[in-house]
Amino acid sequence: MSSQRVDAKVVLLGKEYVGKTSLVERYVHKRFQSGPYQNTIGAAFVAKPIQVGDKVLTLGIWDTAGAERYEAMSRIYYRGACAAIVCYDLTDSSSFVRLKFWVKELQNCEQQCKIYMCGTKSDLIEADRSIRQVDYHDAQDYAEEMKAELFETSSKTGRNIDELFQKVAEDFYNSTAFQVMTEERETDLRQRKGCCHH
Numbered sequence: 001m002s003s004q005r006v007d008a009k010v011v012l013l014g015k016e017y018v019g020k021t022s023l024v025e026r027y028v029h030k031r032f033q034s035g036p037y038q039n040t041i042g043a044a045f046v047a048k049p050i051q052v053g054d055k056v057l058t059l060g061i062w063d064t065a066g067a068e069r070y071e072a073m074s075r076i077y078y079r080g081a082c083a084a085i086v087c088y089d090l091t092d093s094s095s096f097v098r099l100k101f102w103v104k105e106l107q108n109c110e111q112q113c114k115i116y117m118c119g120t121k122s123d124l125i126e127a128d129r130s131i132r133q134v135d136y137h138d139a140q141d142y143a144e145e146m147k148a149e150l151f152e153t154s155s156k157t158g159r160n161i162d163e164l165f166q167k168v169a170e171d172f173y174n175s176t177a178f179q180v181m182t183e184e185r186e187t188d189l190r191q192r193k194g195c196c197h198h
């Protein structure tokens, strides 16, 4: 666990095996491990600085476990998140059903949380189009209906991964949540300065 100050909490949700851990690995460590699959237990945290305009924000990224037995735990991790990256596997239609479950849940329980839909493993589709199980236009229609953003990514090739997190950070930077946070910090700083002068 990092003691670094976090500006924006980002949570990854989605069915097991869709590639949430691989997404974080690719984004944070620029690597893809194709070794044996290891399911996440509980959740994993990483803090990652990201440049937006002339500012550097720190994203606090929570990678949750996708297995349904951890569902109650995942709820703990999305509380207070400003962004949720809800993942589905482009080659597995059941993972898109699970995505809809999480999108509905977020809309009911965490209204201030912006939703990013992420279709994973696009390299597999590029190698063989016949294995695609979730149509791009269907996903796009659903994203529009839910006021969510849609990205198709590959953690193997790195496609669209930086773009996804950049969009998350930029949206946060432009949000009222960021403005309120900045104002609060400035007030806090002024008060502390005042305190030292007297």
Ligand SMILES: Nc1nc2c(ncn2[C@@H]2O[C@H](COP(=O)(O)OP(=O)(O)OP(=O)(O)O)[C@@H](O)[C@H]2O)c(=O)[nH]1
Residues within 6 Å of the ligand: 014, 015, 016, 017, 018, 019, 020, 021, 022, 023, 033, 034, 035, 036, 037, 038, 039, 040, 041, 064, 065, 066, 067, 120, 121, 122, 123, 124, 153, 154, 155, 156, 157
């Ligand atoms: N070809 C390809 N395989 C991927 C990609 N992303 C993940 N995988 C593979 O899919 C499997 C599952 O990936 P994980 O990242 O562990 O999945 P997860 O969603 O974190 O799984 P849980 O921790 O159980 O929730 C692993 O064998 C990965 O190597 C990708 O972009 N392309």
